[in-house]
Amino acid sequence: MLSALTLNDQLALALGVLGLLFLLINLLILKRNKPKHIPEPGKQAVEHLLHVSSEEGKRLVVGLGHSLANSNLDLAGASGLSLQRALLKRSLFNDHPLQSYSGDGVLACLSRMVVRGAYRGALASELFSGSLSQLSGTSPLAYTSSLVNQIPDSSNAGLLLAGQMSPVVLLALDQADRHALPSISAIASLSGQAAGFIGNSVNLMGEDIFNAAGKLDQRKSSLAGLGAQDWLRIAISLGLLLGAILKMGGVLP
């Protein structure tokens, strides 16, 4: 049956199996000794912003994106949920807790579950409010215009954009810049990353968007995933070199 698959499918299957293997190995390694996760300066920005919001008694606004199960299934749209979870754990009892906005129904429900779970885990279910995680538009433009409307509030300490967003989100980044609101973008689409680059925000690109929380997320699964990502990156680089050599040698079609 495997012979019925194209070369691309076979490569995808091999990468998937390899990724799973690396993840399991890293999970086992983590049990024995805990490797340090050293984030890059961009990821420390999230931690810094969290401290600033706690000290000033202001809230952080997180935009989780507008695409998870809307028109096409895109798991990258859920990349902001781990950031939301990491920030919530450290801002549950702040004067203004974390406020999240989603542009997708499934994402809004998942985000609400994350908020509910965080308060329940802290034995503070009575502090939970559904308004902390809202659906704010069902199309990219509606989502962005809703987000733009939330930024001028004086009780905001910063804006974090994490998830799948279109470059229209540049409106929100520009609004944040005009109100001197620090912003961090960890957008899963290439055009969104370009918008974050030309905006005045700390911009995370590539695989960094899946670990925007940086030092704040010290769960075993996240750390193991980071280790597995590094190993897989090396494996892919070696594979690409090998593929180039085989192609030049005429072995590959």
Add this chain to the structure above:
Amino acid sequence: MLAAMFFVPQGSGILGVVLNWVIIVAGVALLVAIASLVLTHLRFIAKGKKGFLLSLVLVISFLATLALGLLLGVDHSTFLGFVGAIIRPIETALLGLVALIMMSAAMKIFRERGWSALTVSFGVSAIIFLILGLGFLQNLNIPALNEVIRFVEALPMIGARGLLIGIGIGLLMMAFRVLFGMEGSGND
């Protein structure tokens, strides 16, 4: 399911069923999220919270659109005309605003990040691709020039592939964590 994806002819029936389930669940999730949004704004109106007038506008427009949609049907020309007459101008205005802000951001990038190699190369590449996008160089029909243009137009994909590979790796790890329940609902 993952195995079924690779053996498409045999697994296509199961895939179709699961996809239908996904569409139904996504639709229900959207209804739940919309209901939660409307209830939140009704609470804002009842408490007289700051900005409750905007919440009132939202609730009234939502109920009016819902009522019209239920009465006329979502495919009715009057309903589509009504919705389109409101949404299209707003979206067009926002897109126009995005274009203006992109232009100002392109100018601002040099002020904010300085004249570094990154910003200069960004500006130069933007101008080059703008000229290539106009098409008049291609219309000259010079074979050597066309080859150069084809090479230059392929350059962004080289950089984009690096980012896409990184995103793909991160996505794969996140997918495994979701599949094996390591990405819980927050109650860790």
